[in-house]
Amino acid sequence: METHATSRKRNTLLRNLKWLLKTLWQHDKLAVFFMTVASVAEAVVPMVVVLIPKLVLDAIESSENVKALYGIIAALGLLLFAAHSAATWSSNQLWPRYSVFRMQLVSLFGRKFMNMNQEDIENPRILDFSQKADNAVQDDFNGVEGMLYNLTEILNRALVVIGCSAILSNLNAVVILVLAIIVSINFYVNLRNRHVEKSILDSLSTVFRQTDYIMEATKNFKFGKDIRLFGLGKWLSDKFWSVVSVDIEKSWLLRKRYIIIDAVYNIGVVVQEAALYAWLIYKVLYAEMSIADFTMYAAAVRAFSSNLGQLLERFTGYLQQNWRIDDYLAFIELPIPDTGLERLPLTPDRNAAYTIEFENVSFKYSGRDEYALRNVSIVLKPKERLAIIGLNGAGKTTFIKLLTRLYEPTEGRILLNGTDIRHFDKQTYYKMFSVVFQEIMMFAFSVKENVAVQEVSELDAARVERAVQGAGLGGKIANLPKGYDTYVQKVLDEEGIEFSGGQNQKIALARALYKDAPIVVLDEPTSALDALAEYEVYQSFDRMIGDKTAIYISHRLSSTRFCTNIAVFNDGRIEEYGAHQELIAQGGTYKKMFDMQAVYYSNEVKVVG
Numbered sequence: 001m002e003t004h005a006t007s008r009k010r011n012t013l014l015r016n017l018k019w020l021l022k023t024l025w026q027h028d029k030l031a032v033f034f035m036t037v038a039s040v041a042e043a044v045v046p047m048v049v050v051l052i053p054k055l056v057l058d059a060i061e062s063s064e065n066v067k068a069l070y071g072i073i074a075a076l077g078l079l080l081f082a083a084h085s086a087a088t089w090s091s092n093q094l095w096p097r098y099s100v101f102r103m104q105l106v107s108l109f110g111r112k113f114m115n116m117n118q119e120d121i122e123n124p125r126i127l128d129f130s131q132k133a134d135n136a137v138q139d140d141f142n143g144v145e146g147m148l149y150n151l152t153e154i155l156n157r158a159l160v161v162i163g164c165s166a167i168l169s170n171l172n173a174v175v176i177l178v179l180a181i182i183v184s185i186n187f188y189v190n191l192r193n194r195h196v197e198k199s200i201l202d203s204l205s206t207v208f209r210q211t212d213y214i215m216e217a218t219k220n221f222k223f224g225k226d227i228r229l230f231g232l233g234k235w236l237s238d239k240f241w242s243v244v245s246v247d248i249e250k251s252w253l254l255r256k257r258y259i260i261i262d263a264v265y266n267i268g269v270v271v272q273e274a275a276l277y278a279w280l281i282y283k284v285l286y287a288e289m290s291i292a293d294f295t296m297y298a299a300a301v302r303a304f305s306s307n308l309g310q311l312l313e314r315f316t317g318y319l320q321q322n323w324r325i326d327d328y329l330a331f332i333e334l335p336i337p338d339t340g341l342e343r344l345p346l347t348p349d350r351n352a353a354y355t356i357e358f359e360n361v362s363f364k365y366s367g368r369d370e371y372a373l374r375n376v377s378i379v380l381k382p383k384e385r386l387a388i389i390g391l392n393g394a395g396k397t398t399f400i401k402l403l404t405r406l407y408e409p410t411e412g413r414i415l416l417n418g419t420d421i422r423h424f425d426k427q428t429y430y431k432m433f434s435v436v437f438q439e440i441m442m443f444a445f446s447v448k449e450n451v452a453v454q455e456v457s458e459l460d461a462a463r464v465e466r467a468v469q470g471a472g473l474g475g476k477i478a479n480l481p482k483g484y485d486t487y488v489q490k491v492l493d494e495e496g497i498e499f500s501g502g503q504n505q506k507i508a509l510a511r512a513l514y515k516d517a518p519i520v521v522l523d524e525p526t527s528a529l530d531a532l533a534e535y536e537v538y539q540s541f542d543r544m545i546g547d548k549t550a551i552y553i554s555h556r557l558s559s560t561r562f563c564t565n566i567a568v569f570n571d572g573r574i575e576e577y578g579a580h581q582e583l584i585a586q587g588g589t590y591k592k593m594f595d596m597q598a599v600y601y602s603n604e605v606k607v608v609g
């Protein structure tokens with residue numbers, strides 16, 4: 001994956017253009033229509049402006065044609081008005097349409113990110129890559145929208161250039177050639193500059209990611225208490241500036257280049273104008289060119305060179321945006337690695353019996369030398385309750401991450417009813433599990449949406465209530481004025497409620513109950529509860545899940561001693577395994593840990609025991 005991301009060849013201009021127009025057409029056909037109208041209408045205006053002086057002067061010179069003069073002026077006025085109106089109308093249609101189109105691509109980007117493997121989205125190189133892709137859809141002026149605007153401009157400038165060339169070809173083809181050469185030199189210098197700009201922006205993607213992270217951390221209200229009490233303001237602000245200073249330094253470098261480019265461009269324009277006027281004046285004085293023709297050619301020359309200049313300028317802009325589109329497509333088209341194994345069917349069924357087996361499984365996180373799990377072999381039978389305990393960093397969560405296929409084992413196999421889980425489609429396999437991790441993810445939406453993680457119109461309200469009651473929060477929610485419609489946090493609703501850490505954990509437990517998947521995993525989601533509350537929640541939760549297979553991770557051994565089996569993890573290995581009484585009888589690590597806790601929770605031990 002990483003290799004693909006960093007070594008992928010760029011697409012051709014045409015392929016990206018085809019993709020862009022095809023995708024725009026699929027999303028909004030009218031946008032393509034308005035784009036065409038805007039391009040043509042905007043080209044008509046300068047062409048009329050070029051022709052007006054000649055037509056008027058010709059009419060004035062032939063005195064019998066005064067009536068025709070008024071007719072011509074009226075017709076041109078009408079044409080100008082119609083072209084202006086069509087251009088303005090179409091352009092105004094385009095702005096919102098392009099924005100909506102960009103939002104659709106933002107959403108596609110988000111979906112791609114969410115479908116990627118957990119391991120990949122933790123990889124800093126892939127993250128830089130996604131940051132670059134994100135640049136293509138971040139604002140109204142760059143990336144997708146920038147490319148579409150440039151395209152409209154390129155079309156209308158090209159039409160004007162073609163029109164002016166037709167006029168000027170009557171005069172002298174050499175003039176067109178000289179003009180084209182001057183404009184092309186400017187174009188080349190400009191293009192080089194855009195290349196440099198792109199490479200600077202690419203090198204800044206890490207900086208942008210870091211500044212985003214720091215800004216997010218300063219705004220994140222969850223960090224608010226620590227930021228204030230630990231006085232983190234200065235530290236974070238210093239960090240911000242040390243990262244931003246790299247950005248500022250590179251931006252200055254870019255500005256200096258722009259100044260040089262502008263100077264080259266301006267010299268080109270002055271030389272070009274002076275030479276042309278000199279030549280046209282010569283034609284009037286010595287080659288019998290009429291004043292009417294002089295004005296038309298002078299206007300055509302100016303329109304030709306400025307529109308060709310703009311055309312090329314827009315083209316470099318277009319190229320630059322094309323590179324961004326390329327970054328976007330490269331990310332969107334990143335293949336999600338496949339196991340290459342034969343795909344076998346899987347239908348998660350909450351009533352079916354599932355046996356899980358870890359067969360000599362070892363695992364290393366990418367970029368780490370040491371194993372997080374080492375030769376783990378364990379069988380989890382249907383309806384079994386397995387407790388996993390162990391010190392911090394012993395590998396408990398890693399075990400769950402492998403079981404749920406957030407990561408793939410480095411060595412060994414995991415089997416579900418005897419089949420290697422890599423044979424199953426990942427998205428279907430995810431449906432096998434209701435997992436609650438230590439870090440609780442709460443959304444600033446209503447309680448019921450947080451439990452069902454579905455749109456209000458789709459969720460089953462009665463099931464939400466049962467799940468919340470099972471998680472031990474039914475009374476609290478029922479007593480709130482807005483009940484299950486109460487918003488979590490105040491971000492989206494002034495009357496939203498900030499739940500306590502323990503209450504948030506209960507909502508997360510309710511989410512797992514609501515999902516009703518065949519296998520349940522609680523990875524220490526109850527640490528914010530007091531010991532008695534945790535014990536009660538476990539009992540209630542365990543009753544609610546009925547015959548399902550469950551894995552419970554907790555540092556409080558009294559909460560999980562009821563489990564069928566207990567696995568004690570130490571340094572990535574299973575050190576002890578068996579039922580509570582067996583492990584106590586063995587007198588090893590488990591007994592030591594249990595005895596130690598029993599002293600602190602003596603009251604609770606009585607309750608449990």
Ligand SMILES: Nc1ncnc2c1ncn2[C@@H]1O[C@H](COP(=O)(O)OP(=O)(O)OP(=O)(O)O)[C@@H](O)[C@H]1O
Nearest residue numbers: 122365368372390391392393394395396397398399
């Ligand atoms: N995403 C990661 N990348 C690299 N190393 C990781 C990652 N996650 C965990 N580790 C490392 O793997 C080892 C096992 O971590 P794990 O989270 O499985 O421990 P744990 O037993 O769940 O700990 P705790 O009780 O603190 O939650 C630790 O040394 C940890 O530093």
